Amino acid sequence: MESEILSRPAFAHLKVRLNPGETITAESGAMASMTTTTRLTARFNGGFFGAVLRKIFGGESLFVNDITCAVGGNASAEVILTQPTPGDMIALTLTGNSLFLQSGAYVASTGEVKLSVGWAGFGSLLGGEGLFRLKVSGTGTVWIGGYGAITPREIQEELIVDSGHLIAFEPTIKIRSGLAGGLFSSFFGGEGIVMKVTGPGRIYLQTRNIEGLASWTNSFL
Amino acid sequence: MSTYLGGVFDDALPEGRAAATITVWRHGVEARLEAGKVYTIRSEVLRLERGGSTGRMLFIRGQDPRLTLFSEAPGLLEEIGTTSGLEARNAVATLTAEVAKTRRATLSLWLIAAAVLVVLGLVTPPLFRVAVDGAVGQLPLSLDVKLGDLASSEITSFGPAITDERAAGLATEILERLRPHLPPDIAALDLKITVIESAEVNAFALPGGRMAVLSGLLKRADDVNMVAAVFAHELMHVRHRHGIRALVQSAGVLALVSVVFGDATGIVALLAQGGVLATLTHYGREHESQADLDGVALTAAAGFDPAGMPAFFRKLKEIAPSSEVQEALSWMSSHPSHEERIAAIEALIPSLTRGEDPPMNHTLEAARAALRGE
Numbered sequence: 001m002e003s004e005i006l007s008r009p010a011f012a013h014l015k016v017r018l019n020p021g022e023t024i025t026a027e028s029g030a031m032a033s034m035t036t037t038t039r040l041t042a043r044f045n046g047g048f049f050g051a052v053l054r055k056i057f058g059g060e061s062l063f064v065n066d067i068t069c070a071v072g073g074n075a076s077a078e079v080i081l082t083q084p085t086p087g088d089m090i091a092l093t094l095t096g097n098s099l100f101l102q103s104g105a106y107v108a109s110t111g112e113v114k115l116s117v118g119w120a121g122f123g124s125l126l127g128g129e130g131l132f133r134l135k136v137s138g139t140g141t142v143w144i145g146g147y148g149a150i151t152p153r154e155i156q157e158e159l160i161v162d163s164g165h166l167i168a169f170e171p172t173i174k175i176r177s178g179l180a181g182g183l184f185s186s187f188f189g190g191e192g193i194v195m196k197v198t199g200p201g202r203i204y205l206q207t208r209n210i211e212g213l214a215s216w217t218n219s220f221l
Numbered sequence: 222m223s224t225y226l227g228g229v230f231d232d233a234l235p236e237g238r239a240a241a242t243i244t245v246w247r248h249g250v251e252a253r254l255e256a257g258k259v260y261t262i263r264s265e266v267l268r269l270e271r272g273g274s275t276g277r278m279l280f281i282r283g284q285d286p287r288l289t290l291f292s293e294a295p296g297l298l299e300e301i302g303t304t305s306g307l308e309a310r311n312a313v314a315t316l317t318a319e320v321a322k323t324r325r326a327t328l329s330l331w332l333i334a335a336a337v338l339v340v341l342g343l344v345t346p347p348l349f350r351v352a353v354d355g356a357v358g359q360l361p362l363s364l365d366v367k368l369g370d371l372a373s374s375e376i377t378s379f380g381p382a383i384t385d386e387r388a389a390g391l392a393t394e395i396l397e398r399l400r401p402h403l404p405p406d407i408a409a410l411d412l413k414i415t416v417i418e419s420a421e422v423n424a425f426a427l428p429g430g431r432m433a434v435l436s437g438l439l440k441r442a443d444d445v446n447m448v449a450a451v452f453a454h455e456l457m458h459v460r461h462r463h464g465i466r467a468l469v470q471s472a473g474v475l476a477l478v479s480v481v482f483g484d485a486t487g488i489v490a491l492l493a494q495g496g497v498l499a500t501l502t503h504y505g506r507e508h509e510s511q512a513d514l515d516g517v518a519l520t521a522a523a524g525f526d527p528a529g530m531p532a533f534f535r536k537l538k539e540i541a542p543s544s545e546v547q548e549a550l551s552w553m554s555s556h557p558s559h560e561e562r563i564a565a566i567e568a569l570i571p572s573l574t575r576g577e578d579p580p581m582n583h584t585l586e587a588a589r590a591a592l593r594g595e
Contacts, residue, residue: 025250095255096240097228100274136562154237172291174272201232
């Protein structure tokens with residue numbers, strides 16, 4: 001399998017060349033184009049119950065698609081995957097470790113990466129991030145997409161992140177919801193509830209927040 | 222001896238971290254990377270900490286600040302406690318005690334939060350009622366009239382108005398007999414009633430005193446006392462300003478604020494959104510009971526037989542199964558305490574003094590003949 005992220009960072013999309021028998025798993029609706037040498041099969045995202053939980057509480061898609069190169073010999077298949085928001089995409093390598101992804105960040109993964117659902121807690125719900133989140137683990141590559149650019153950041157102590165900017169984090173990261181400042185400043189300053197992220201570990205932030213865009217657009221409607 | 226999946230944070234590694242297999246020995250905890258590199262943290266310098274996204278991640282540290290082992294695998298902490306040296310066992314005991322303490326603190330917080338919610342749930346409704354009463358008291362009666370006017374155009378959506386004097390005159394005569402027994406400010410309102418052609422058994426009053434009676438009611442009522450009972454009940458909604466009260470209640474805090482600042486545009490916007498008539502004639506159980514009791518007293522004062530009200534309620538129950546009636550009787554049938562309401566009215570009747578009952582100029586029989594087109 002060869003992969004390349006093109007048109008970065010504003011309109012990133014993933015181009016994957018699959019050799020015979022190879023499979024890539026993609027978020028439902030991520031496929032933009034594929035050659036006729038592929039076979040697409042839908043399956044539940046993180047098992048049946050996990051998928052249903054994520055659909056209900058996380059607003060995620062119920063299915064993911066397995067896209068396989070269905071021809072033999074020297075032929076190959078090509079597939080282009082995109083994400084719904086304009087922004088960057090990055091590839092992360094898993095070597096037996098795992099990562100938590102926030103709603104909407106997952107784009108695709110190689111066949112050996114396991115998708116499951118992790119309990120995010122009531123604090124996460126308060127922070128507007130839902131009760132469940134996607135957990136990717138195993139060995140392989142996972143592609144995540146964000147709105148705007150994606151910046152990784154090593155966390156040792158505590159960092160305050162506005163809700164909607166955190167898209168992925170390692171399981172060693174602790175997240176609590178809290179107010180940005182005092183009660184007055186938090187709500188009238190427009191920041192409201194934020195996430196307090198404690199290390200050690202790495203987090204991935206997107207530079208734009210889709211809710212911010214939505215409320216900005218709303219002001220013209 | 223078991224192995225546990227986990228990882229290592231080490232600044233010297235290319236990515237700063239790597240997945241590892243963790244093993245517990247008597248001399249310490251060992252992490253082995255896939256590439257073969259081995260890290261060991263000796264028992265006597267071992268420090269343990271819980272954390273991570275799920276709160277179950279175990280961090281194992283020693284003297285080197287750049288090195289941290291971590292694992293979420295169940296059973297690892299217990300194995301450190303039983304296998305490794307005395308110092309490590311102490312570290313496990315300290316961490317276990319800390320975790321238990323945090324758990325107790327979290328539980329206490331949840332309990333306090335639950336208690337606060339319960340108290341808020343108990344205190345808010347009465348406080349809100351007091352606030353609504355205060356707000357309604359601030360609003361002039363002229364606002365009721367204005368709101369009633371807004372909704373009055375919807376009255377004809379039930380059907381055409383009946384102008385035959387025998388029917389319209391009867392409705393007006395009953396209303397005029399009730400009027401002098403209303404409080405002066407309500408009696409002084411421009412009370413008006415229209416008879417509407419509709420099979421529904423219903424009557425309603427809008428804030429400000431504009432009323433409508435659907436012809437189905439005149440057809441189904443046994444006598445004028447029953448008709449007067451319904452009118453009196455509806456007039457009591459006007460008198461107690463239940464329409465505007467329902468509106469302020471549904472608008473909640475926003476409306477209270479706008480009332481305090483003397484701005485009714487928010488209320489009008491709310492009306493426009495929810496359907497004027499529906500919003501203004503949707504009363505709660507408490508308001509219905511108040512309208513029943515004060516209404517039956519009003520019929521008695523005006524010389525009608527107060528037994529007309531419970532009799533009419535029983536009649537409604539009897540005819541309710543027919544579909545055209547069911548729809549109409551929302552103000553009655555939506556309340557499961559039908560029997561309770563009848564009982565409360567009947568308990569009040571013996572204490573009422575019935576006023577003079579002068580002969581009526583219009584009769585129900587003549588009104589019915591008019592409705593039949595005779």
